[in-house]
Amino acid sequence: MESFKNLLDESVEVNNDVEQNNISANEEDELGESKMPVKRCRSLSASVWSYFEKPIKHPDGKMRAKCKYCKKDLVGGGSLSDTSTLIRHMKRCENRPKTFADFDVGKLVLDHSEKIRSRIIDQNVLNDMISMMIIEHDLPYSFVECKRFRELIEYLHPDVKIPSRRVATSNINKMYECEKEKLKLVLSKxxxxxxxxxxxxxxxxxxxxxxxxxxxxxxxxxxxxxxxxxxxxxxxxxxxxxxxxxxxxxxxxxxxxxxxxxxxxxxxxxxxxxxxxxxxxxxxxxxxxxxxxxxxxxxxxxxxxxxxxxxxxxxxxxxxxxxEEQKHSSQYHxxxxxxxxxxxxxxxxxxxxxxxxxxxxxxxxxxxxxxxxxxxxxxxxxxxxxxxxxxxxxxxxxxx
CATH class of the missing domain: 3.30.420 (Nucleotidyltransferase; domain 5)
Structure with missing residues (x-):
């Protein structure tokens, strides 16, 4: 559970940083100066710069910071509050190691070692499981199109694509051909x-x-x-x-x-x-x-x-x-x-x-x-x- 707590603390810090940065930017627009305490800005900077290299002034006069993970140069870092672009990139960067804040809490599970992982749904595995459910429970192919069944799957995982009856039929026939080839190999040997x-x-x-x-x-x-x-x-x-x-x-x-x-x-x-x-x-x-x-x-x-x-x-x-060997009588065996x-x-x-x-x-x-x-x-x-x-x-x- 220690890893869970660390990730949770990190996510809270990142989210607070984003919120503080937005407040800072708004106050600058309205009053012309930042009213955020210097201490909070330093906290914001400390969090952002763990993902970026030190900003460098380019020939065009703009300060740019390079992402440590995708090596992309981004405008920002000229002042303590000039990090909104960097924060947006930090949340979108695909190469950056994921933290707790990157996931929907409803889609997280703890594995046997108490590490947080995202619940990844393999579409092929899901299709096979639905096909076996149809086979074992004598369900009609149209079962996959039942309104309540689709609502249940969507509630469990909104991103899952539920197969149509045509896809279910095709998948069962493929499973049949696969099992048939396995048995043919067994019979041949x-x-x-x-x-x-x-x-x-x-x-x-x-x-x-x-x-x-x-x-x-x-x-x-x-x-x-x-x-x-x-x-x-x-x-x-x-x-x-x-x-x-x-x-x-x-x-x-x-x-x-x-x-x-x-x-x-x-x-x-x-x-x-x-x-x-x-x-x-x-x-x-x-x-x-x-x-x-x-x-x-x-x-x-x-x-x-x-x-x-x-x-x-x-x-x-x-x-x-x-x-000539001794008989094995069922009376004694x-x-x-x-x-x-x-x-x-x-x-x-x-x-x-x-x-x-x-x-x-x-x-x-x-x-x-x-x-x-x-x-x-x-x-x-x-x-x-x-x-x-x-x-x-x-x-x-x-x-x-």
Whole structure:
């Protein structure tokens, strides 16, 4: 608080100096002589000359003083009261260190070290915060144009520029593209395959939407579920995969048991099979329904494939070594974490760990994709039926 007191004292002194100088100038105009005490003029001079060099008489006969900070020569300093020009420059000089008197007290805050600083508002940060508020609280874009909201922001900081609904829409779409690029980079570096879930939904406007969610285990053996798309149903899932650059990394697709999904998965399977290494084990385990049975078949198939690739090798395989180890019964290991286990043993069983990357992220339900529709029903309601499809996707994806 000592710095606060010093700056406050300095501001009072400067303001008093300005006031005294104005009084002095007025009295000189009216009476022809100064009635201010000499002591006060000296105080005024002492304050001003801390910012200026000693005045020098120039060839034109005028006394000029040079600013210590911007090096500009200014007329003044010929007498004890001839400092009004210097004071005005002192308050405007951009190079001069700021004091308490330079700020509006209402815009000052104390930081953690009790130093005074001006509350600087970054317009870009403000725009991002408003955009996240719209996304997280399902607010309409027109919220930024509400009268009371604008009055509140203006009261807090009159100099802030509040974005229009057009700017808010554009900013949210930019945030969506930025987050999308981040996720694309993550997906491109995954050590294992990606599993998908998908579902369809009809909005209050009777338009069909399809959600596509990806599930994967990262390099740190953490399971993630990320929404990829929330789009009009006529769009084809394979186009989504190409857009994300993951058409060669798909392992499985989990759908509900509706017969209407068969045609979609058949088409997607055909397209993926055209890619080199498009699907593991052919297409046998691509469409997930009865997950308990399918997982068992997948494990057996991959073990057989691994053993066939290593028939010529002498000695025990990783699989043999793994199966000979003591089993971890859930009865005695209540908090057994499979992902943690494989993270700790991936060096001992590198090939089996790669299989675990693929298998442990397979979803047994489509709950992850269905949850997107609960968000969609709040974004697309009877009061917001005119939203463009790309704006709907940006709102829902960025929130996810």
């Amino acid at each position: 995954l050590p294992g395959r990606i599993n998908l879930t998908s579902d369809v939904w009809t909005s209050c406007t009777t338009e069909g939407y399809i959600s596509l969610t990806t599930h994967y285990v990262d390099q740190n053996w953490k399971l993630h579920s990320k929404m990829l798309n929330f789009s009009h149903f006529p769009k084809i899932i394979y186009g989504f995969l190409e857009d994300w650059g993951i058409e060669t990394k798909i392992f499985s697709l989990t759908l509900d048991n509706a017969s209407s999904n068969d045609k979609m998965q058949d088409y997607l399977k055909e397209r993926l099979l055209l890619q080199n290494d498009g699907l593991l084990c052919g297409d046998e385990f691509f469409h997930i329904r009865c997950v308990a049975h399918i997982l068992n078949l997948i494990v057996q198939e991959e073990f057989i494939q691994y053993e066939n690739d290593n028939l010529s090798h002498v000695g025990k395989s990783q699989l043999d070594t793994y199966l 209540l908090n057994l974490d499979l992902l943690q286990y494989w993270m700790e043993n991936k060096v001992r069983f590198p090939e089996l760990a790669l299989m675990a990357y693929d298998i442990l992220s397979i979803q047994i339900t489509i709950v992850a994709s269905e949850s997107a529709f609960s968000i969609g029903s709040r974004v697309l309601n009877k009061y917001r039926t005119s939203l463009l499809a790309e704006n709907v996707q940006a709102l829902i994806y960025t929130r996810n």
